[in-house]
Amino acid sequence: MSSTDLTRSATGVGGRTDSLVRYVFFACAALSVLTTVGIIVVLLEGSVEFFRTVSVIEFLTGTEWSPLIEPVSYGVLPLVWGTLVITVGSALIAIPIGTATAIYLSEYADPGVRSVVKPILEILAGVPTIVYGFFALSFITPQLQRFLPWEVGTFNAAAGAIVVGIMIIPMVSSLSEDAMHAVPDELREGAYGLGATRYEVSTDVVLPAAVSGILASYVLALSRAIGETMAVTLAAGMAAQFTTSPFEPIQTMTAYMVQIGISDVSVGSIGYQSLFAVGLTLFVMTLSMNLASMWIRSRYREEYR
């Protein structure tokens, strides 16, 4: 409040309840900071234990991930590769489709169509990821096996990338559309006045003007794909390997964590500790992408008034 505060609480009339409530509310807000601290401490603590046995160099550069089967080996790269395959594959699907959807909804669709299509796409984002995993197993993989001339495994990277791609389409389309919607009509009208077609206005005026919001939505969607767990576990399998074939099983970092989570690994064992080292790697990757997304939005934002 900028003016002189004449409320009773400010003049000390409010009594003890008022100041007590304030502290209770502050504690609730502070809990969110505590959560972040908790995540970082938990991941670091578990990782430190892990790196007593395995060197950081071996972990980050090793190309063999075999933590439970002798001879044990802890090179995280195959898991990172698996995550990368899913992320890039899903981006190839979600970025073009999501962007084109956003252009259609923002520039072409009439308000009636828009008000129907937007909520439908948002349902896609609300479907639990376990359902996408089931969809991959029961529909996508059988279709790939039926229509593709190549050998397609029951668990394969392609099915994982496809479902994750479908899952993140609404993220790209919704955030990009918001960005395009924020472009003022004067810019469009100016271009029409110069004789531009609707296509030219969309691609040469609106897209560049909204580029920061659009790029930020891409990065955010990729970060979501990196952290996606159940769908890729069910669809892409649990075989940590380097493979360039999208029809073979792989294992992502998240799928490895699930594998340990459902097995009877005892607390304090190296398998249990590896959970936190992989978790830390995942956390660092998604956090840096989320920060990058925020940075892009603030760095390249055009202010329109």
Add this chain to the structure above:
Amino acid sequence: MSTTDPFADVSDLDRKRTIGRVFVGLCIASTMVGIVALVTLLADVIYESWGWLSVDFLTYPPSRFPENYLPGGRGAGIYPALVGSVFLIALTALFTVFLGVGAAVYLEEYAPDTRLTSLIEANIANLAGVPSIVYGLLGLAVFVRFVGMGQSLLAGALTLTLLILPIVIVAAQEALRAVPDSQREAAYGVGATKWEVIRDVVLPAALPGIMTGTILSLSRAIGETAPILMVGAATSMFVAPDSLLGPFAAMPMQIFDWARLPQAEFQHVAAAGIVVLLTVLLAMNALAIYIRYRFETDLS
């Protein structure tokens, strides 16, 4: 006389029109991809579950033998996981409403414009982007091990609470922001203290918005598998969970367990489980929409 004819470029205009039409076609086709994917997904789940879903499925515990799930079989289903999910969400709702609204009230009504406040806000935005499985690790290390709750219902609910808290806070903040200042000032004018203003004016006015946001977040929590998997949700419980510190089952975890079994019949059982889960989700969303339309008063 050969001045440049401004309309000589007609062929170019035709070309542009064609490009434009192709472009719109591609955009519409892309929009259809999302819609078709959703319809296919739902149709696939319903098709796979056809004939496997019965009332018995809701009232019997799971079984190792797929034939027990069929109508006329000995009876098998999702009962313990259904009850577990309901308990899990009820507890999570209890915690998130209190913590989420508290944090939002602090940020909207009390927080001074300081660096600490903007740090808290940036932190909440970042927490919303942390993968859910990482929250599972947090729950595992803090609630299950450090506090010593074990692989319990309470540990699962607390983990889900931390997971959806950032979304609830942001939703509650928006609801509070929608209450016009004139209402606050009127209350101050008749001598209310800050707490009285919040309790008697701001919160009642913002309640429908807060409820809607909370229910939508809870519907996200009920479908989450990864966090409760890390916390140790049971995969084969034959009785409904009955204590805060006892083991618990939950629908998504049970579905995961069925989906990865090798026998083909269990795919149908998993699909039946998904239909139940999606029905609960749909009911929660419908409730949220109902509250939004029924109680939303025009504040301006």
